[in-house]
Amino acid sequence: MPSSRLIALLDLDCFYAQCESVRLDIPSHLPVAVFQWSGAIAVNYPARAAGIKRFMKLEDMKKVASDIVAIHVEVETLSSAFIEEAGDEDVRKSKYKKQYSLTCEEKALAFSRENGHFPSRTSAQANIERYRYVSGLIFSRLRIFLDEVVGQGGYKLEKASIDELYVDLTEYVNKSRESTPPPLTGKVVIIGGDKNWTDDAQCLMAANLVSRLREDIKTTLGYTLSAGLAINKTMAKLAAGRGKPDGLAVLPRSSEAMKVALETTSVLEVRGYGGKGGKIVCENVLKFRGYNGPWEGDEYEEECKKLSMKMCGDCPADVLGSKHDWRLMNNGEEGEEVQHTKPGAPTKSITTFKSFVGDKESCHRKDDVKSKLGAWIEMMVKSLVRRVLDDSKRNNRWCKTLCVYFCNDVKAVKSKSTKFPGKSAQGKEESVTKFFIKTLEESTVWPIIRVGVSADNFFPLGAGLGIFLSKENEAGVTKPTDFKTTKVAKVVEKSTLFATVPPKSLAGICWNCKACTYENEADAKVCEICKTSRSVEDDEEYAKRLQKQFNDEEAEGVAIGVGVGVGEKRKAKKAKTVKDFFGS
DNA sequence: CATTTTGACGCT
DNA sequence: AGCGTCAA
Numbered sequence: 103m104p105s106s107r108l109i110a111l112l113d114l115d116c117f118y119a120q121c122e123s124v125r126l127d128i129p130s131h132l133p134v135a136v137f138q139w140s141g142a143i144a145v146n147y148p149a150r151a152a153g154i155k156r157f158m159k160l161e162d163m164k165k166v167a168s169d170i171v172a173i174h175v176e177v178e179t180l181s182s183a184f185i186e187e188a189g190d191e192d193v194r195k196s197k198y199k200k201q202y203s204l205t206c207e208e209k210a211l212a213f214s215r216e217n218g219h220f221p222s223r224t225s226a227q228a229n230i231e232r233y234r235y236v237s238g239l240i241f242s243r244l245r246i247f248l249d250e251v252v253g254q255g256g257y258k259l260e261k262a263s264i265d266e267l268y269v270d271l272t273e274y275v276n277k278s279r280e281s282t283p284p285p286l287t288g289k290v291v292i293i294g295g296d297k298n299w300t301d302d303a304q305c306l307m308a309a310n311l312v313s314r315l316r317e318d319i320k321t322t323l324g325y326t327l328s329a330g331l332a333i334n335k336t337m338a339k340l341a342a343g344r345g346k347p348d349g350l351a352v353l354p355r356s357s358e359a360m361k362v363a364l365e366t367t368s369v370l371e372v373r374g375y376g377g378k379g380g381k382i383v384c385e386n387v388l389k390f391r392g393y394n395g396p397w398e399g400d401e402y403e404e405e406c407k408k409l410s411m412k413m414c415g416d417c418p419a420d421v422l423g424s425k426h427d428w429r430l431m432n433n434g435e436e437g438e439e440v441q442h443t444k445p446g447a448p449t450k451s452i453t454t455f456k457s458f459v460g461d462k463e464s465c466h467r468k469d470d471v472k473s474k475l476g477a478w479i480e481m482m483v484k485s486l487v488r489r490v491l492d493d494s495k496r497n498n499r500w501c502k503t504l505c506v507y508f509c510n511d512v513k514a515v516k517s518k519s520t521k522f523p524g525k526s527a528q529g530k531e532e533s534v535t536k537f538f539i540k541t542l543e544e545s546t547v548w549p550i551i552r553v554g555v556s557a558d559n560f561f562p563l564g565a566g567l568g569i570f571l572s573k574e575n576e577a578g579v580t581k582p583t584d585f586k587t588t589k590v591a592k593v594v595e596k597s598t599l600f601a602t603v604p605p606k607s608l609a610g611i612c613w614n615c616k617a618c619t620y621e622n623e624a625d626a627k628v629c630e631i632c633k634t635s636r637s638v639e640d641d642e643e644y645a646k647r648l649q650k651q652f653n654d655e656e657a658e659g660v661a662i663g664v665g666v667g668v669g670e671k672r673k674a675k676k677a678k679t680v681k682d683f684f685g686s
Numbered sequence: 687c688a689t690t691t692t693g694a695c696g697c698t
Numbered sequence: 699a700g701c702g703t704c705a706a
Contacts, residue, residue, distance in 0.1 A: 117706095138689090138690055138691075139689085139690070140689080141688095141689055141690075143689095143690070143691085143706085144706090156689095156706090157688080157689055157690090175691090227691090228690070228691065228692095229691090230691070230692070262694095263692095263693070263694090263705080263706070264692085264693085264706085265706080266706090373704085373705080374703095374704070374705090375704095376704070376705070377703060377704050377705085378703070378704090379703075379704080380704095449693075449694090450693080450694065450695090451692095451693065451694080452693095453691080453692060453693070454691080454692085455690075455691050455692070456690095456691085457689090457690060457691080459689095503699095505699090505700090514701095515700095515701070515702085516700080516701085517699085517700055517701070518699085518700080519699060519700080552690090554691085554692090556693095
């Protein structure tokens, strides 16, 4: 299977809990929970072993683990906000560096001061900057390791979230001449069992690299991570779940192993299918399979959970697509297409939020906005502008859009956006604050219990984006990155692995079959999947897509003020259904 | 059951 | 531009 990709997903184990364990030097056998107000947002594995879960309260934890370590996330308080100068990232960097390099005595002191002591949510906002810092450190270290071992350009690294990233190792394994890679170290799980571990030397090489990489992060920075290795991002993510904690799970590139994965994975476990959309897929599949209920209690949910990826793949596309255009398919040709790893991928938005609980705290009418929320708004605006300035320094970009969010109920979020003040504009905080207050005062929903503000739509100010930390960071990264914006983001994405909606990014390069929703090659006369003939309407829509894409690219080129070529256009590849893995 | 504070992205 | 969905 020489043309298949090899993608690894790396996932830091219970990340915030690890950060605190490292920062405060907490013995590894102790159960640790990181709290945000009264509920835990991260728990380590000893705690999980005792039955402790996310959102559990401290009293309940103590019942099952009396030695529980309870650390609260960092907060910004209303009273002591922001002594640091806006835009001085170095000040904050040294602040966080200091947090993680305490002496033994300082650690012990901080531990006793913090363990079990929670701040008041009525005068503070939770802030995860402490963990963003570690995330940056780890990602930077990963790049150093990969540059050393694989070589610059020989891999692609995409940040997926604060504690997750993808590494595309296809190029590395294709180029390498290494004949007998050293054996794997650490915990390794082979999905489908050892018997499915073929003599795939390239996959073994990639697995070996991931093992070493995990080891490197553990020895240099003291953090453990789990990893999944597979032919694409979705399967890598799935595999990583099997490797937890502190292990590597490989989905070998054999159809036998793929069969096992498809049969043993509930479709609800697949990224993107945990919510309403996944439920709709399940509903349709259940109907197709002749299960109509009536269902008692949790029966329905249980049936949904039992639906494997294979079962979904066995359904015709139109059964799944009745409402949401869902299609179940494996990657394109050779089972390898799709979801290209986006190199770098710096964050696309910066947001800050604060929720208020109880009637006393919430904002009931226009008059309450300034009196009750004024101080919060000021704090959040300062925090946002400061982070945007830091980001600007690091990534040499600025944002176009300012968006204010508020809601009276978790399900009814309202938002209003406007132009973000320019980088050199005077009084950025003041103008943002003004818009924030005005937007809330004009609210049609009361009481307001949650407010937030975000900066989005970043555009480059010049060449050379740094991605994780700026150049002289603690991990010693000095190389500028060669990441280029826009083009990469525009061209790369087509998500087609198991069950996806045809992505918008394909507009202009395919025609979309009405019968089965498949995105066909631009010049195909009949649908490659269901053989339906291309109609006049299809032609018209295709022409419209072409025009739209053309317009979009023109607009993009002007907006960022640099010469943007059309670039490489991704070709739609022939889809291979899950069924193909099972013959017939 | 939902909790909070993030973040990405799709639809109209 | 505004709202909805999904995830951790």
